[in-house]
Amino acid sequence: MATFCTLLSPGISNEILIIPQEFQKHILNELLELALLKIKYFSHCAWNIRVHQIGTNIYLKEGWREFLEDHSIGDGELLIVRYDGRMQFSIQIFDKNHIERIDFPDTEIQDENLAFANDSASVGNIPSCQSSEFKEINKGEAAAFTNSEFPSFTVTIPDYCYGLRVPADFSRKHLTQGTYNLVKRSKGQKWKVKVVRLCTSVKLSGGWAKFRRANQVKCGDICTFKLVERKTLVVHVVPK
Template sequence: MKNVKKNRQSITIGSTTEKMARMSKEEKKPTFFQIICKGFNTEKLTVPRKFLTHVLKELSERAILKLKGSSDYSWTVNVTKTPKGAVRFNGGWQEFLKDNSLGHGDFLVFTYDGKMQFSIDIFDNTACHRIDDKINPNSISSSGDDSVQNLSSSESSEFDESTEEEEDEEDDSCKDSEATCEDNVSEDSEATQTESFKSNFPHFECVIGESVFVPSAFSRKHFPQGKSFEVILKNAKGKKWEVKAYPANGSHFLSKGWPEFASANKIIIDSTCIFELLRANTMMVHIV
């Protein structure tokens, strides 16, 4: 009996060690996230510019998408590169969203497995990890040949550029999904991220991406958790816009109504803005 017990312990320890090793290896893989925003990334998906350093050497005309932890199905999407250097998933992306019943507010984490293959974790708008039970298998291609033909750097910089030249000009509001935000949640502090800006109100500074992702610390302290709600945004002249805030991954992001506010106030991708909370659900937006 003692030998059996020792063997069982040995197997358990070995399995745990292997699992930890796999997790450690997984953590080293590059990742990026996307929040599904209707009208921004439901037609096509822009890969964050900072992430391109991980894929440029292997860039090809198509990519393979899989759900993390599942090898039953895969989706092939076309990859294009615009004259301004943006890399996008086009053909096949809408099918991936449809087949997986993905909608506005869903939060996706892309893990790069190499050779233009991505594993995707899905979190719904309750900020919970979604179990793989919403797949529509009718139009899904099975995961057979996942090989992707690599292009040389010169070829990859040229493919499909001409087809998106006009589109790139029209799509200035959603070229890069990354938004770098920092917060200052102190009620009585005047310390700010920008030397020229001082305020006693809670505020955060954000580099604008496709939408505005509110820092989690700021969201937890000032916004209702796990709920969507309306936010009033004001410009320097006091004009107001109504914007929808959606819960995502323990925080919130501003989406519906944001494009109109950004367009009216000439806010573009990579602009830096300071969001100042004047009172409950009302913020003044300062363009730095």
């Protein structure tokens, strides 16, 4: 199978996936409006990405940034893209230490074939992905905030900027896929964020990076999310 490599760097590679000129011969006779992307080790999960052709340039755009966010793929990581035919691609991800990422966390939530969960928020200069784990905690000020009749969960913020994983038990009981309001407890201001269900996790995705940047939420901070209405989460942040 034909393959090509792309190294993510700040800027255009986070917005589009450019198909190299020398690779285009493998897909020119099979071009479609949409391409289907899969992670090599999760072939039952797929993301639809829109294909653009301008002159001799071919690239994937709408859906590409969401694909990166949903897999917490950040700058400095290497992608090996394999063409499987009929505009279907399999992708391997290698971190900054050139180690292949195969440890995507597993949950009981199955893929719903997300397509074009676009969001206008820029991710800005927040540190890129280094870990895909979260810690559930229950102490001090964060614990006090959870003592109410509203369901809540508490996590330590990881050092990647895109999606934030929601504990599986909480998401199964209380969250549905869609757009939610995030309300900073001390400000009262609202931010829109998407809750997305993937084959590997449930995440706060589009809009989360904007909220994190606007409120200077940093790696190691303790955040408690309280579901006060059907689509509203109040967030309390305890700095590291």
